[in-house]
Amino acid sequence: MDNVAIQLSGVSKSYPGFELEDVSFQLPGGYIMGLVGPNGAGKTTIIRIMMNLARADSGQVSIFGLDNVAHENEVKRRIGYVPEHHNFYDEMTVGWMARFVRQYYPSWDQSYFDALAARFGIDVNKKAGALSKGNRSKLSLALAMAHRPELLILDEPTSGLDPVVRRELLAELLDFMGDGERSVLFSTHITSDLDRVADYITIIVDGRIHASDEKDVLLERARKDEPTASIEDILISAARGGEAR
Amino acid sequence: MDIAISPNNPVPMYQQIVDQVTALILSGELKPGDPLPSIRKLAADLLASVITTRRAYADLEAEGLIVTRPGLGTFVADLTPEDLERLKDRAVIGHLADAVRAGRNLGLRDKEIVKLLYDVLDRGIERG
Numbered sequence: 001m002d003n004v005a006i007q008l009s010g011v012s013k014s015y016p017g018f019e020l021e022d023v024s025f026q027l028p029g030g031y032i033m034g035l036v037g038p039n040g041a042g043k044t045t046i047i048r049i050m051m052n053l054a055r056a057d058s059g060q061v062s063i064f065g066l067d068n069v070a071h072e073n074e075v076k077r078r079i080g081y082v083p084e085h086h087n088f089y090d091e092m093t094v095g096w097m098a099r100f101v102r103q104y105y106p107s108w109d110q111s112y113f114d115a116l117a118a119r120f121g122i123d124v125n126k127k128a129g130a131l132s133k134g135n136r137s138k139l140s141l142a143l144a145m146a147h148r149p150e151l152l153i154l155d156e157p158t159s160g161l162d163p164v165v166r167r168e169l170l171a172e173l174l175d176f177m178g179d180g181e182r183s184v185l186f187s188t189h190i191t192s193d194l195d196r197v198a199d200y201i202t203i204i205v206d207g208r209i210h211a212s213d214e215k216d217v218l219l220e221r222a223r224k225d226e227p228t229a230s231i232e233d234i235l236i237s238a239a240r241g242g243e244a245r
Numbered sequence: 246m247d248i249a250i251s252p253n254n255p256v257p258m259y260q261q262i263v264d265q266v267t268a269l270i271l272s273g274e275l276k277p278g279d280p281l282p283s284i285r286k287l288a289a290d291l292l293a294s295v296i297t298t299r300r301a302y303a304d305l306e307a308e309g310l311i312v313t314r315p316g317l318g319t320f321v322a323d324l325t326p327e328d329l330e331r332l333k334d335r336a337v338i339g340h341l342a343d344a345v346r347a348g349r350n351l352g353l354r355d356k357e358i359v360k361l362l363y364d365v366l367d368r369g370i371e372r373g
């Protein structure tokens with residue numbers, strides 16, 4: 001698997017009071033990357049630039065080897081995106097939502113969506129507004145997965161969920177990965193989700209990349225000093241201004 | 246395959262997989278020629294990353310405990326009973342060497358270390 005799912009090169013963007021500076025990292029196809037950082041570090045901005053919902057001032061984003069702006073439609077058809085805040089039509093049913101999303105994706109697999117909804121315990125006849133918080137997250141994920149995208153981009157998918165539901169979602173993600181044809185970028189500040197499943201970790205602090213490497217490599221380096229170091233410890237030391245790699 | 250790993254264990258996750266698969270093979274629970282799950286299947290079962298699981302399989306393969314047959318999958322290596330004995334000895338010798346090192350570091354003479362080993366054998370390891 002020498003294909004590259006995501007490649008960011010020198011991406012910069014400034015808003016009043018916030019700056020994303022020279023962000024570069026790469027996710028090889030077939031793996032899960034965790035994008036971690038404190039609130040306000042720039043995770044969501046990076047994801048919005050990747051989805052062409054925000055424009056970078058400079059730098060380049062390439063997804064599946066294609067420029068994400070020049071080839072926006074093709075790229076987006078091959079991505080499943082779960083934004084931080086789920087925008088559902090609360091008055092409409094889950095089944096209606098699925099039909100609504102389906103029209104944008106030629107590769108939509110209705111039986112897969114139905115199977116996911118069943119596995120997640122979501123009643124397709126229920127109104128979206130009547131779903132619990134956990135079920136809203138699960139529905140969002142099911143809607144993003146049902147066209148079997150090659151890349152899932154998840155912005156804080158587990159935030160606000162209880163540990164049992166988080167564990168279910170992680171298991172579903174690993175199942176979705178299949179034989180290595182799919183990749184996942186997963187932003188979170190709940191680093192314990194990544195201790196298990198992430199292949200790569202990118203740590204972002206104050207709009208800059210602090211480290212981007214294989215998780216096992218980052219852990220091994222940190223555990224030379226502190227034998228029980230976790231991703232959380234690495235993030236905290238990075239946020240306190242610890243030495244970058 | 247009945248193994249469980251935890252990210253909170255200071256032993257790296259790939260090493261936890263290596264240790265537990267090794268134990269299953271040396272104890273005979275997994276027999277020569279038995280199939281192992283694919284890397285991606287095992288990663289999904291354990292909720293571990295693919296890279297972690299791949300590294301564990303690479304280490305097990307380097308130690309001659311498992312073999313990967315392209316297109317067929319991964320299997321427990323065709324270890325002879327002598328191989329198994331040798332590997333078991335090696336696994337135990339490593340721990341005994343640690344114990345000897347710990348004893349010598351504390352200034353015990355070898356004779357005293359041997360005596361302690363007999364004490365442990367007599368009393369059982371639980372209280373050892």
